[in-house]
Each structure stands twice: as structure tokens, then as C-alpha cells.
Amino acid sequence: MVQLDNIHKDFGEVKAVDGVSLNINPGEMVSLLGPSGCGKTTLLRVLSGFLKPSEGNVLMDGKDVTLLPPDKRPTSLVFQNYALFPHMNVFENVAFGLRVKKQALARIKESVAEMLALVGLSGMEQRAIRQLSGGQQQRVALARALVMKPAVLLLDEPLSNLDAKLRVETRIQIRKIQRSVGITSIFVTHDQEEALTISDRIAIMNKGRIMQFGSPEEVYHRPNSSFVADFVGKSNFLSGRYEPQGEGKGIFILSDGQRIPVRGSTAPVGADRMMIRPERMTLSDGTPGSAAGVPGACGVAGTVEYVTFLGEVVYYHLILASGETMMVPIYGKNAEGTGSVAGKHFFIHWEPEAGLVLAG
Ligand SMILES: Nc1ncnc2c1ncn2[C@@H]1O[C@H](COP(=O)(O)OP(=O)(O)OP(=O)(O)O)[C@@H](O)[C@H]1O
Ligand SMILES: [Mg+2]
Structure with missing residues (x-):
């Protein structure tokens, strides 16, 4: 449906x-996820036709649209700041594009009513924009884009101005609408949780490039680089040296010589980082240095530096003899009364399958 073919966009020196x-x-529904300045908005503007790429082609439905202006493309863009018309009411905002197209009033009324029902704003037609909450304004912007029946919906951080609770509610609503209309959508965000919950696939960007493109499960469980592992979800890293032993087995050797078994890794010889998700870790009592003495032990010794309380979960932040740090979640009853745990020694365990060796 949408094909980007070797797109480059330079602004002077900046790629x-x-x-x-x-x-x-x-x-x-595809998310573009990446840190500030990585090129997400630029890519969306190339897709919508507001920017011409320096190089490369944009295809939609098999047709090359690279040189077409925005109004000749099958796309609608929802801007980050909504860009609603403040002097028009809800109805006129949503109807605007259809009026430009010179549709008959009866048809416009029908389409607007349908879209407002879809986004849960029926009956608000006559409200002024300033009389709406941020979330309602966001939904007007969505209705204004959807009413044009675009083949491709482009959303640039549409939830960034909403409070945390409304963000979650609205992203669920956007996903429901997107599914019910079956519209091809590209959703820009720098919020990894948003990308994980809303997308069929996520493109993780850094410095103008796509680092990995895959389903939420793929990018979370099988990140292809330290960057992706670090950007998507919480992660613990150990540095060392990897020695493959064949059949997906290997040994990761820490700087103090401790050898940690690894299973199911496809990492090359010499890969120098291992990532373990916090939720794959468990703690047992231990003393510093105890891990090194246990042959084949899959874990390291650490000392609690501090604890963070997040309500449903408590994180222990542990420091290792190497100076590296790990965070381990403690759930449920075990998390009670953990305020005085700083300074305690633990042994941090995981299964050999949970360690992911990464190069770079
Ligand atoms: N018109 C422009 N002229 C010069 N440089 C630009 C222009 N637009 C963007 N840039 C630069 O291009 C890079 C990518 O910008 P872009 O707006 O695409 O980032 P982004 O991923 O959307 O970031 P954010 O998450 O902060 O919105 C940045 O370094 C930015 O400063
Ligand atoms: Mg942007």
C-alpha cells in the first residue's frame, strides 16, 4: 500500500x-518510534507531500506520488498541535475539507455526523473549539482527517498534549477506530509504550535511519541492537565477550572471568553486550562474589543501592562488583516493607534463554 524507497532528506548539512x-x-497500523530529532516528522511530511525528498521515491497503491502535492495524495495528516481552526465550531472544522471539495450540504452533514459519532462527539457540533477539552480537540482533529476518507492516515504525535490518563484512553480509541475503518495508518511517537500498544508493526528510528522494523513482540523480545533494546522497554546490560559454542549455545564471559551460559543466541563471536529484561530476573540471598564460584551459574551478585516505588511494582536497583547496575522488579506481597533493603546483598538469577547477546 505505502512504499518508501531509499528516502533521503537533507537540510543543508543535516541528514x-x-x-x-x-x-x-x-x-x-505502523508506528515510527524514535528519540527527538531522529527524523520522524520529516518522514511523515515526505509521506504527506509537504516536503520533497532529496532522493528516493514514495509509492502509494503502486503509484509513484513523490512529486505530487498534499492535496493530490490519498493521505490525511493529523498535526501534532491539532491545528484546528479556532474561529470555527466543531461542525465547520470537520466539514472544512468537504466544503473545499464543493460537496453538497446534505452530504456534508451526513459525513460529519457519521465521523463525530465515530469519535464519540455526537451532539457537540455547535461547540466552539475553546469550549472543548484537549482530548475532545484531539478527536475533532481525527474526525477532520478521517472525514476525507483518506486511504492513508498520518498522525504526528497526536496525543502529546494530553495528560497521562487521557493519553491511554485516546490511544485505545484511535486503535479501535483505525481497526473498524481498516485504514492504513502511520503513527509517530517517541513514547515506546504507546508504540507497543497501538501498532501492528513498529519502525524504530535513530539518526534518520530505521534500526529495526517488526511487530511489538519482535522488537521487544528480539531487538537487533543495543539501541533498540534500550529504547523499547526496560533493559539490563552486562558487558563482556561472547563465545559461541554452536547450536545456539554459548558462553558470555564477564570482565572478572565469570562465565554465564547463553541459549538461543545468534550473536557473532566477539559481541560485547548481553541484555536481560528485568522481568526475567529473580533474586535470592547471596554475598558479593558468590556467583563467580558457582560453575555455570546464570546470574550475578549485586548489592541494593536504592529502591523505586511505582505502586503495583517496586524496583530494586543493584550495583555489581563491575560497577554495572541492574534493576529487578518485585511484585505483590514481596514488595511490601522493602524500604530498608538498601545495602543488602542478593544473587540475581535468570534463565540462560533470557540473556540476549547483542553486537553494537
Ligand atoms: N526545516 C528544517 N530546516 C533545517 N533542519 C531541519 C528542518 N526540519 C527538521 N530539521 C532537522 O532535521 C532533524 C529531524 O527533525 P524532525 O523534526 O524530523 O525530528 P523528529 O524525530 O520529528 O523529532 P521530535 O520527536 O522532536 O518531533 C533534526 O535534527 C531537525 O533539527
Ligand atoms: Mg516531530
């Missing part, structure tokens, strides 16, 4: 987009 190729299927 805002640096060789992006991406194929997006019909009806798919």
Missing part, C-alpha cells in the same frame, strides 16, 4: 532522513 525504505501493508 534528517538518511536512506529509509519501508513497506506498509493495506490496513496496517
